[in-house]
Amino acid sequence: MSPAPALIFDLDGTLIDSLPDLAAAVNRMLAAEGQPPMVPARIRSFVGDGAKVLVARVMAERGIDMARHDALAGRLVADYTERSAEFTTVYPHVRETLGTLRSDGHRLGICTNKPAAATASVLDALGLAPFFDCVVAGDTLAERKPHPAPLRAACAALGGDCVFVGDSEVDAHTAEAAGMPFLLFSAGYLRVPRSEIRFAGDFDDFRDLPQFVARVRALT
Ligand SMILES: O=C(O)COP(=O)(O)O
Numbered sequence: 001m002s003p004a005p006a007l008i009f010d011l012d013g014t015l016i017d018s019l020p021d022l023a024a025a026v027n028r029m030l031a032a033e034g035q036p037p038m039v040p041a042r043i044r045s046f047v048g049d050g051a052k053v054l055v056a057r058v059m060a061e062r063g064i065d066m067a068r069h070d071a072l073a074g075r076l077v078a079d080y081t082e083r084s085a086e087f088t089t090v091y092p093h094v095r096e097t098l099g100t101l102r103s104d105g106h107r108l109g110i111c112t113n114k115p116a117a118a119t120a121s122v123l124d125a126l127g128l129a130p131f132f133d134c135v136v137a138g139d140t141l142a143e144r145k146p147h148p149a150p151l152r153a154a155c156a157a158l159g160g161d162c163v164f165v166g167d168s169e170v171d172a173h174t175a176e177a178a179g180m181p182f183l184l185f186s187a188g189y190l191r192v193p194r195s196e197i198r199f200a201g202d203f204d205d206f207r208d209l210p211q212f213v214a215r216v217r218a219l220t
């Protein structure tokens with residue numbers, strides 16, 4: 001069996017349920033535009049490709065002039081960064097599992113499409129930052145997921161073999177492009193049927209993650 005692989009986690013919909021604060025920020029933006037609020041389930045279907053794409057999808061749905069995209073996206077990111085952890089929760093058993101994985105010798109990292117400042121703010125506020133040796137965020141590099149570069153950068157920083165754990169088709173495609181095993185957290189924000197993506201294992205309870213990691217490790 002190979003040495004303990006490093007584990008790289010997606011953030012939104014994988015470690016944290018951030019939709020309530022993302023939706024609150026979107027709805028503050030819409031209110032400032034004189035628009036009625038959007039239901040969180042709809043906003044959830046727009047999450048996964050980063051804040052700028054989220055804002056573009058909301059604007060397209062509401063017929064807001066795209067010429068204002070940079071201004072509105074900039075405002076939303078600044079507002080969300082200030083208020084990223086008012087309603088956001090860590091999924092059950094995430095903290096204890098991250099602790100177990102670290103004690104078992106795994107190095108841990110994050111690869112998210114959320115911008116770096118917002119990522120740092122939410123990780124600090126929820127007490128998750130100390131678990132991670134490396135964070136690659138949506139604006140750390142010129143490319144973001146599903147481009148493999150951010151995941152490869154996280155893996156290079158952690159060293160050795162890596163496994164990616166995420167909730168969405170964006171994550172599955174990123175892992176595939178990077179040639180890395182992918183474990184699906186199926187209680188997050190997946191937007192396509194599971195049959196459309198490839199994963200080495202799936203789980204909806206973090207207490208089950210160490211056994212999947214051990215199984216993937218036994219194969220390498
Ligand atoms: O902010 C997003 O759109 C997605 O973030 P994630 O990559 O952590 O899921």
Ligand SMILES: [Mg+2]
Nearest residue numbers: 010012013167
């Ligand atoms: Mg996600």
